[in-house]
Amino acid sequence: MVDLLGRVGALGGVGAFRLGSRRTVLVTGAQAVQHVLAQHPERYVKRSHRARMLVGDGVLSASGEQWKQQRRLLQAQFTGPGIRRFEQRIAGAAQRAADRWAECARTGRPTDVGEDMRFYALDSIWRSLTGHPLDEATHRELGAIETVVAALPTTPTAPGAGPTAPETAVAEDLARIDAVAEHAIAAARRGPAGPDGPGLLHVLLDASADRPEYTDRLIRDELVTLLVAGHETTAKTLAWLYLLLDRNPRFQDWALNAGASGSPARRDAVQALVGETLRLYPAAWLLPRHAVEDDVLTGYRIEAGTDLFVCPYLTHRDPRLWPDPERFDPERFTVAGRRPAVPGAYYPFGIGARACLGLQFAMREMTVLLELLLPAFTPAFRAAPTGAVLGFIVRPDGPMPAVIGARR
Numbered sequence: 050m051v052d053l054l055g056r057v058g059a060l061g062g063v064g065a066f067r068l069g070s071r072r073t074v075l076v077t078g079a080q081a082v083q084h085v086l087a088q089h090p091e092r093y094v095k096r097s098h099r100a101r102m103l104v105g106d107g108v109l110s111a112s113g114e115q116w117k118q119q120r121r122l123l124q125a126q127f128t129g130p131g132i133r134r135f136e137q138r139i140a141g142a143a144q145r146a147a148d149r150w151a152e153c154a155r156t157g158r159p160t161d162v163g164e165d166m167r168f169y170a171l172d173s174i175w176r177s178l179t180g181h182p183l184d185e186a187t188h189r190e191l192g193a194i195e196t197v198v199a200a201l202p203t204t205p206t207a208p209g210a211g212p213t214a215p216e217t218a219v220a221e222d223l224a225r226i227d228a229v230a231e232h233a234i235a236a237a238r239r240g241p242a243g244p245d246g247p248g249l250l251h252v253l254l255d256a257s258a259d260r261p262e263y264t265d266r267l268i269r270d271e272l273v274t275l276l277v278a279g280h281e282t283t284a285k286t287l288a289w290l291y292l293l294l295d296r297n298p299r300f301q302d303w304a305l306n307a308g309a310s311g312s313p314a315r316r317d318a319v320q321a322l323v324g325e326t327l328r329l330y331p332a333a334w335l336l337p338r339h340a341v342e343d344d345v346l347t348g349y350r351i352e353a354g355t356d357l358f359v360c361p362y363l364t365h366r367d368p369r370l371w372p373d374p375e376r377f378d379p380e381r382f383t384v385a386g387r388r389p390a391v392p393g394a395y396y397p398f399g400i401g402a403r404a405c406l407g408l409q410f411a412m413r414e415m416t417v418l419l420e421l422l423l424p425a426f427t428p429a430f431r432a433a434p435t436g437a438v439l440g441f442i443v444r445p446d447g448p449m450p451a452v453i454g455a456r457r
Contacts, residue, residue, distance in 0.1 A: 062076070062077050062078015062079070062080065062081050062347065063075070063076055063077075063078060063081050063346055063347055063349050064077075065349075068356070071356055072352075072355055072356075073355070073356045073357070073358065074346075074349075074351065074355055074356070074357045074358070075357075075358050075360060075363075076346070076357055076358065076359045076360065077359075077360050077363040077364045077367065078347065078364070078367075078393075079364065079370060079389070079391045079392065079393035079394040080347050080391075080393060081346055081347045081393070082359055082361075082364060082393035082396065082400070083392045083393035083400070084346055084347065084393075085338060085346065085357060085359055086336070086338075086359060086393075086396070086399060086400045086401040086403070087392070087393070087400045087401035088401075089344065090401050090402045090403060091341075092340060092341060092342050092344050093338040093339070093340055093341075093344075093357060094112060094338065094339055094341055095110070095112055095337070095338065095339070095403070096337070096338075096339040096356075099201050099202050099203070099337070099441055100198075100201055100277070100441065102197075102201070102215070102216040102223070103194075103197050103198070103201065103223065103226070103273065103277060104270055104273050104274040104277060105266070105267075105269070105270035105273070105274075106266075106267060106270045107119075107267075107270040107271045107273060107274030107275075108120055108123060108271060108274055108406065109274045109277075109278055110274075115262070118260075118262070119271070120406065122252070122253075122256055123249075123252075123271075123406055124406065126249055126252060127406050127407055127408075127409060127410055128409065129409075132409050132410060132413060134246075135173075135176075135177045135410065135413075136413075137245060138173065138176035138177050138180075138245050139173050139176075139177075139413060139414055139417050140417060141176060141182065141245070142169055142172040142173040142176060142182070142183075142418075143169065143173075143417045143418045143421050144421070145169075145172060145182070146165060146168070146169040146172075146418060146421075146422070147418075147421045147422060147425065149165065150165070150422060150425070150426050150453045151425070151426075151455075153452075153453040154426060154453045154454060154455040155455075157452065159431065159450055159451060159452050160450075160451060160453060161448055161449050161450055161451070162288060162291050162428050162430070162449040162450075162451050163284070163288040163445060163448065163449040164448075164449075166283075166284045166285075166287035166288045166291070167195070167280065167284040167288075168183070168188060169284070169287075169418055170279070170280035170281075170283040170284040170287070170414065171183055171188065171191060171276075171280040171284070173279070173280070173283075173414050174275065174276060174279030174280045175187070175276075176243075176245055176248070177248055177249055177279070177410075178233070178248045178249045178250045178272065178275060178276070178279075179233055179236075179237065179243055179248045179250055180242045180243025180244065180245045180246055180247055180248040180251075181243035181244065181245075182244075187229060190225050190226075190228070190229050191226065191229055191276070193219075193221075193222035193223070193225040193226050194222075194226060194276065194277055194280075194281070195281070196219060196222045197219045197222050197223060197226070198277065198281055198440075198441055198442060199440060199441075200215040200218060200219050201215065201440065201441035202215060202441070203335065203439070203440060203441065226273060227269065230269045230272050230273055231269065233250060233272065234250065234254070234265065234268055234269065234272065237250045237251055237254055238254060249275060250268075250272060253268045253271055253272065254268065275407075278405070278406075278407055279407055279410065279411075281332070281442055282332035282333065282411065282442065283411050283414050283415060285330070285332050285442055285443070285444050285445075286323065286326055286327060286330070286332055286411075286415065287415060287418065287419075288444075288445055288449060289326050289329070289330040289445065290322060290323065290326040290415075290419075291428060291449070292430075292433055292434065292445060292449070293325075293326055293329070293377045294322075295428070295430050295433055296377070297377050298427075300322065300377070300379055301423055301427065303318065303379070304318040304319050304321070304322055304379070304423060305318075305423060305424055307383075310420070310424065311420075315420070316416060316420070317383060318379070318383065319416055319419045319420055319423065320382070320412065320416055321379040321380070321381075321382035321383045322379050322419065323412065323415050323416070323419070324379070324381075324382040325377060325378060325379040325381060325382060326377075327397035327398075328365045328371070328381070328395065328397065329365065329366075329375075329377065330362075330437065330443050331361040331362055331365060331396075331397035331443065332397070332442050332443060333361070333397075333398075333399065333405075333442070334360065334361060334362035334439055334442075334443045335358055335359075335360055335361075335362070335439075336358070336359040336360070336361070336399060337356065337357070337358055337359075338356075338357045338358075338359060339354075339355075339356055339357070340352065340353055340354065340355040340356075340357065341353060361395075361396050361397060362439070362443065364393070364394065364395075364396070365395065365397075367394075370389045370391065370394045371389065371394075398411075424456065425455065425456055426453050426454065426455060426456060427453075427454045427456055428451035428452070428453055428454070429451055429452045429453075429454055430449065430450070430451045431450045431451060431452070432447070432448075432450060433449060434446045434447040434448070434449060
């Protein structure tokens with residue numbers, strides 16, 4: 050699949066091919082990306098979402114008027130004032146991660162960097178959802194999320210299709226996730242808010258009081274959607290960043306030398322590290338869409354019923370947009386003129402109406418952690434992954450064992 054897309058993508062910004070019996074169009078050119086995602090989302094819609102077996106009817110997979118209502122409720126929680134409610138929770142999770150690495154550095158005990166990034170991201174979103182730090186038992190049970198995400202199909206299934214082979218294979222893992230969600234919902238209903246106050250789960254429960262569509266099932270779907278979207282992409286981006294710094298160590302010093310701790314200059318440099326990582330490894334690397342009406346896309350006729358794949362992974366590696374695209378170079382995001390100004394050239398969180406709700410949350414989450422870890426520690430990898438697995442999310446192709454060294 051990945052090789053096929055690469056060959057089609059090399060032909061230009063829009064290319065047609067057959068996927069099984071379906072005529073499919075690959076979209077990688079910036080102008081075409083902007084047309085599909087930002088300018089005409091009503092013509093190019095999500096159909097049967099690949100993650101539906103995990104997130105149900107949550108905001109990630111919902112469509113039409115239902116999606117608009119769900120997004121409207123959550124939107125306010127993930128913009129400026131809403132994000133400030135989560136600052137203390139993110140900071141607590143980041144300090145917990147830093148304390149863990151300090152202990153590893155002191156004792157010489159090896160750790161898995163990818164797993165540490167996953168725990169941090171899950172702890173952050175769990176605190177934001179429930180008001181409580183992530184406990185070890187819940188962490189173990191939510192390990193099922195990674196198993197299910199790895200089993201999700203790369204492409205969408207047909208509308209109305211029955212249970213898929215992946216769904217059957219991970220039925221026990223889905224049941225574990227359901228049990229955690231049910232317990233969290235029940236605890237939020239019957240008990241006081243956590244030490245950090247009410248969380249996003251309480252917003253959903255409050256909505257159910259006067260919105261009958263917010264049944265226990267939909268609250269479960271939204272809770273799991275926020276858990277998945279709120280930690281998987283962040284965890285994988287942080288893992289990729291540490292692998293890239295291992296191969297390009299000068300950029301750790303580059304970021305730290307940009308300014309004093311807490312200064313805007315250092316924060317900009319840290320965010321540039323994240324931005325360049327997301328360019329090379331956008332977690333949501335493939336965005337399926339379905340044409341619901343005839344259209345003309347940058348000169349190509351698109352018939353209603355055509356499936357499209359918009360591919361940030363290939364757009365971000367297009368040498369016509371990004372010179373020397375395989376090179377890790379965070380200065381693309383700090384030096385004027387180094388980053389293409391063309392709309393649709395960079396979209397790791399999507400663009401348009403269905404852009405990721407949690408963009409600000411994710412960037413804040415990653416920046417807070419890196420501002421703590423980068424000045425204090427450098428992992429020395431024992432056996433770093435060398436390749437990528439492009440499934441539902443693009444992830445490193447193996448574990449990331451490392452010894453954590455303390456920086457002087």
